[in-house]
Amino acid sequence: MAMFSFPAADLDVDHRDVAAQQRLLRDRMKDMGWLTPRILDHLDDTPDFYFDQVAQVVMDRWSHGRVGLLGDAAFSSSPLSGQGTGLALVGAYLLAGELAAAGWDPRAGFAGYERRMRPFVEANQEIGRLHARMLDAAEPDTSLGATPDARPGPELDGEWLTDLVERAINGVELPDYAGVPASEAPAGPSSPNRAGRRRSR
Ligand SMILES: Cc1cc2nc3c(=O)[nH]c(=O)nc-3n(C[C@H](O)[C@H](O)[C@H](O)COP(=O)(O)OP(=O)(O)OC[C@H]3O[C@@H](n4cnc5c(N)ncnc54)[C@H](O)[C@@H]3O)c2cc1C
Numbered sequence: 001m002a003m004f005s006f007p008a009a010d011l012d013v014d015h016r017d018v019a020a021q022q023r024l025l026r027d028r029m030k031d032m033g034w035l036t037p038r039i040l041d042h043l044d045d046t047p048d049f050y051f052d053q054v055a056q057v058v059m060d061r062w063s064h065g066r067v068g069l070l071g072d073a074a075f076s077s078s079p080l081s082g083q084g085t086g087l088a089l090v091g092a093y094l095l096a097g098e099l100a101a102a103g104w105d106p107r108a109g110f111a112g113y114e115r116r117m118r119p120f121v122e123a124n125q126e127i128g129r130l131h132a133r134m135l136d137a138a139e140p141d142t143s144l145g146a147t148p149d150a151r152p153g154p155e156l157d158g159e160w161l162t163d164l165v166e167r168a169i170n171g172v173e174l175p176d177y178a179g180v181p182a183s184e185a186p187a188g189p190s191s192p193n194r195a196g197r198r199r200s201r
Contacts, residue, residue: 002039004029007136011053021051054078054132056125062117063110070095075121080135081128083168090172091117097177104183116172123167130154130164 006028013020022043029036043049057076062069069075071088078084094116099109137153 002042005054005135008053013051015052018049018051022049025051054080056128058125062114063106066106068095068106068110068113075117075125077121077124078128078132080131081124081168083124083127087121087124090120090174093174094172097175097180100177100180100183101175103181119167120172123164123171126164127168 004025008028013024026040026043029040055076056078057072057074059069059074062074070091072084074091075087076084077087091113095109095113098112098116099106102108102112134153134156
């Protein structure tokens with residue numbers, strides 16, 4: 001398995017056009033030397049080529065009416081945070097727990113989920129951006145006009161970093177939701193669909 005990454009603020013390639021993605025990768029990596037040409041040769045026969053942009057999803061709110069978002073759809077922190085799976089799982093636990101604790105009232109449940117989850121998400125997204133800035137400082141994109149000293153990397157010593165890492169790892173409380181109402185007893189009037197689903201169980 002090999003993984004390449006490169007800065008590309010101007011990335012413009014169709015996510016379904018694999019041939020164009022492979023051309024772009026060959027072009028950007030062709031002068032790297034070492035084993036790179038041999039690795040790139042395998043692009044012709046690899047069965048599981050994967051190309052994507054490293055990006056975050058940052059939204060002011062994660063719900064509207066009865067629709068709530070979770071995981072990457074709500075708050076992707078990017079692979080550079082290393083925490084996307086953890087955020088999705090913690091979010092699922094809190095979303096289910098807060099909805100149940102609110103008697104399945106979506107407005108109150110979504111509000112509780114977002115209140116508990118947002119500081120944790122923000123700390124992890126900050127870690128993702130910090131990592132990107134470090135990579136950018138190590139490999140400034142000179143093709144975009146950057147000079148090696150154009151963007152100094154972040155200072156990585158100081159209490160702020162310890163504080164940020166602490167918030168990114170432990171900055172969320174996971175209440176014990178034992179005893180909250182089960183989803184079979186939703187608040188408010190039942191819709192015909194919901195009643196039908198309950199009968200079929
Ligand atoms: C290269 C890479 C490396 C990563 N490394 C790490 C790591 O080291 N640690 C870490 O914690 N996280 C990592 N992540 C992030 C992690 O994979 C995601 O944050 C996590 O998978 C998000 O979970 P999710 O359930 O929100 O979304 P997903 O895992 O993307 O699940 C969404 C699912 O919905 C399906 N779907 C989409 N549209 C539809 C539709 N219309 N109908 C039905 N199904 C649909 C998709 O096929 C997919 O199965 C990495 C991500 C990438 C891309």
